Amino acid sequence: MSKSRLFKHLSYTLxxxxxxxxxxxxxxxxxxxxxxxxxxxSSLLSKSPISSSxxxxxxxxxxxxxxxxxxxxxxSAYLSVHIRCPRHVAGYSSCHQDSLSExxxxxxxxxxxxxxxxxxxxxxxxxxxxxxxECELVDVCISQAADSIGLKEIPxxxxxxxxxxxxxxxxxxxxxxxxxxxxxxxxxxxRSPPDVQATNIxxxxxxxxxxxxxxTTKLCLLxxxxxxxxxxxxxxxxxxxxxxxxxxxxFGAALSVGFDIDPQAITSARHNATLNSIGPETMELHLVSGxxxxxxxxxxxxxxVKEQNCYGTGVISETEKYDVVIANILLNPLLELADHxxxxxxxxxxxxxxxxxxEQCSCIVxxxxxxxxxxxxxxxxxxxxVIIWVPSYSVAGVRQISSSCRYGGILKAMxxxxxxxEMWNTVKLPCGLSNRRKGCRFSELTDPGVRQRMANLPENxxxxxxxxx
Amino acid sequence: MTTLKEILTRRPVxxxxxxxxxxxxxxxxxxxxxxxxxxxxxxxAFCKDFNARTQKYKPDTxxxxxxxxxxxxxxxxxxxxxxxTWYLKKxxxxxxxxxxxxxxxxxxxxxxxxxxxxKVKQSDPYCQYMSLESICKSIIGTANTMGIKVVKNxx
Numbered sequence: 001m002s003k004s005r006l007f008k009h010l011s012y013t014l015x016x017x018x019x020x021x022x023x024x025x026x027x028x029x030x031x032x033x034x035x036x037x038x039x040x041x042s043s044l045l046s047k048s049p050i051s052s053s054x055x056x057x058x059x060x061x062x063x064x065x066x067x068x069x070x071x072x073x074x075x076s077a078y079l080s081v082h083i084r085c086p087r088h089v090a091g092y093s094s095c096h097q098d099s100l101s102e103x104x105x106x107x108x109x110x111x112x113x114x115x116x117x118x119x120x121x122x123x124x125x126x127x128x129x130x131x132x133x134e135c136e137l138v139d140v141c142i143s144q145a146a147d148s149i150g151l152k153e154i155p156x157x158x159x160x161x162x163x164x165x166x167x168x169x170x171x172x173x174x175x176x177x178x179x180x181x182x183x184x185x186x187x188x189x190x191r192s193p194p195d196v197q198a199t200n201i202x203x204x205x206x207x208x209x210x211x212x213x214x215x216t217t218k219l220c221l222l223x224x225x226x227x228x229x230x231x232x233x234x235x236x237x238x239x240x241x242x243x244x245x246x247x248x249x250x251f252g253a254a255l256s257v258g259f260d261i262d263p264q265a266i267t268s269a270r271h272n273a274t275l276n277s278i279g280p281e282t283m284e285l286h287l288v289s290g291x292x293x294x295x296x297x298x299x300x301x302x303x304x305v306k307e308q309n310c311y312g313t314g315v316i317s318e319t320e321k322y323d324v325v326i327a328n329i330l331l332n333p334l335l336e337l338a339d340h341x342x343x344x345x346x347x348x349x350x351x352x353x354x355x356x357x358x359e360q361c362s363c364i365v366x367x368x369x370x371x372x373x374x375x376x377x378x379x380x381x382x383x384x385x386v387i388i389w390v391p392s393y394s395v396a397g398v399r400q401i402s403s404s405c406r407y408g409g410i411l412k413a414m415x416x417x418x419x420x421x422e423m424w425n426t427v428k429l430p431c432g433l434s435n436r437r438k439g440c441r442f443s444e445l446t447d448p449g450v451r452q453r454m455a456n457l458p459e460n461x462x463x464x465x466x467x468x469x
Numbered sequence: 470m471t472t473l474k475e476i477l478t479r480r481p482v483x484x485x486x487x488x489x490x491x492x493x494x495x496x497x498x499x500x501x502x503x504x505x506x507x508x509x510x511x512x513x514a515f516c517k518d519f520n521a522r523t524q525k526y527k528p529d530t531x532x533x534x535x536x537x538x539x540x541x542x543x544x545x546x547x548x549x550x551x552x553x554t555w556y557l558k559k560x561x562x563x564x565x566x567x568x569x570x571x572x573x574x575x576x577x578x579x580x581x582x583x584x585x586x587x588k589v590k591q592s593d594p595y596c597q598y599m600s601l602e603s604i605c606k607s608i609i610g611t612a613n614t615m616g617i618k619v620v621k622n623x624x
Binding site: 078080106111131133210213214332 | 483485507508511522524528
């Protein structure tokens with residue numbers, strides 16, 4: 001009973017301590033994730049044009065650049081404040097820097113950062129760089145913070161207004177071409193590819209996920225490289241910058257479709273597709289609603305939801321159509337959308353899930369083994385990728401074969417050997433196969449080397465009684 | 470405790486950054502963007518890592534995270550659970566503490582709430598050595614400074 005009271009205000013999620021003076025909801029600056037895209041979440045930050053005090057007169061030029069929630073927040077600005085405070089005050093043994101930065105965070109700063117100076121021993125002052133949202137009253141905040149930790153005077157500070165472009169440009173400078181595997185490079189838009197012959201994916205990620213450097217993206221790209229042979233249909237759920245969809249097309253897929261809940265990601269993906277000369281007919285992008293799957297599963301209402309697509313005209317949102325489905329998102333959306341994601345895969349397809357850290361993958365495996373059984377996990381750098389094979393055909397068309405766990409494991413290991421194990425740290429095998437799954441296995445035993453090895457298996461039960469269909 | 474080997478191989482620290490980010494909601498926009506961008510850290514990697522690690526919390530609870538940026542543009546970060554004041558405000562159902570703590574009472578919470586909060590806080594890295602009772606005492610102290618009264622049972 002107490003628990004329900006403890007969490008009774010679930011819809012009330014206050015991100016910042018909001019001053020009563022600036023509660024007039026006019027424009028909202030920050031683009032919060034669209035998972036909770038409800039208009040009644042009134043605690044989003046709002047910008048009131050009148051709340052600039054005399055101390056902020058230097059930033060008056062910024063007040064003329066409003067940003068609406070629909071644009072790509074290019075003109076969202078912030079205030080960057082540089083504070084100097086004395087390191088120690090006589091009588092106090094603790095350093096003021098930590099407590100002042102914590103107090104600032106409590107009273108309205110978005111972030112504080114403390115530089116490590118090399119000559120800090122000689123100086124008696126420390127500097128704190130703090131970032132405030134546009135509408136905050138900086139002087140009030142600083143004086144309250146100084147009061148709360150017991151500083152006798154307000155430390156000196158300077159206020160500068162920063163623009164979005166400053167830090168965006170700085171992070172863009174740190175992108176370099178990355179070679180993921182032999183012959184596969186990811187090149188940012190403003191650099192030239194070091195190897196023109198190789199498969200180059202040219203990217204400008206913007207504000208969307210997916211530069212190719214993250215282990216999960218690498219895992220998914222390697223999986224794609226081995227799965228896509230020719231002419232497959234590929235679905236990228238949570239496409240971000242579109243890197244996986246573009247890679248699939250470069251490897252030889254016939255059509256790539258990308259879903260995302262963030263319109264920024266759709267724009268970014270479309271831009272990257274144009275950079276790689278991929279037109280909208282080969283790569284379609286749909287903006288899907290961020291609502292949880294319970295509303296989507298009722299009576300297959302997802303058809304109407306996907307009418308609101310930004311680019312692409314084809315209604316490739318029918319289920320059971322794709323040869324490869326990859327979802328590189330986060331744990332909670334993967335759990336919620338399990339049925340939804342799996343429904344897009346046609347019989348004989350492969351579903352890949354990533355964006356989960358190693359300790360979360362057992363949760364995913366449990367959730368998805370309710371739906372499908374052939375699940376294996378691979379890991380790189382503490383991140384995991386879960387691969388699921390969808391059975392080729394129904395029970396009626398399968399040869400019955402008895403098998404043991406060990407046999408199933410050997411079979412699986414041989415199939416996974418073709419996925420270049422030196423790239424992956426560990427490969428875990430599920431134990432046990434049911435009769436249904438054996439049909440799926442055989443459809444992949446076309447490699448003559450594998451067939452030979454199967455024939456030479458030691459005499460355990462079931463090893464000799466397989467037949468190719 | 471740091472070993473000798475760790476001290477010898479320690480990378481030079483460029484800065485320490487403190488942020489408040491909603492759980493599962495890190496995006497390369499303010500407040501994360503400017504704060505990390507000026508040290509040229511990989512924003513995407515941080516956002517993805519942070520989101521993945523905070524999946525077990527309710528979405529949009531403000532988590533405080535401390536990032537140590539090294540001079541070679543790598544970083545490490547630790548995520549702390551939300552602050553006690555935030556938990557107390559949610560438990561009491563109020564938006565902010567009272568203006569005059571000690572004189573004006575803002576709301577009440579029961580001992581059960583305090584116990585639940587203490588259990589969550591025990592998993593925090595810096596609270597692990599404290600007994601549950603001492604964590605509860607510090608929570609009650611925080612509640613007093615906010616003007617929230619702690620009662621034994623709800624009437």
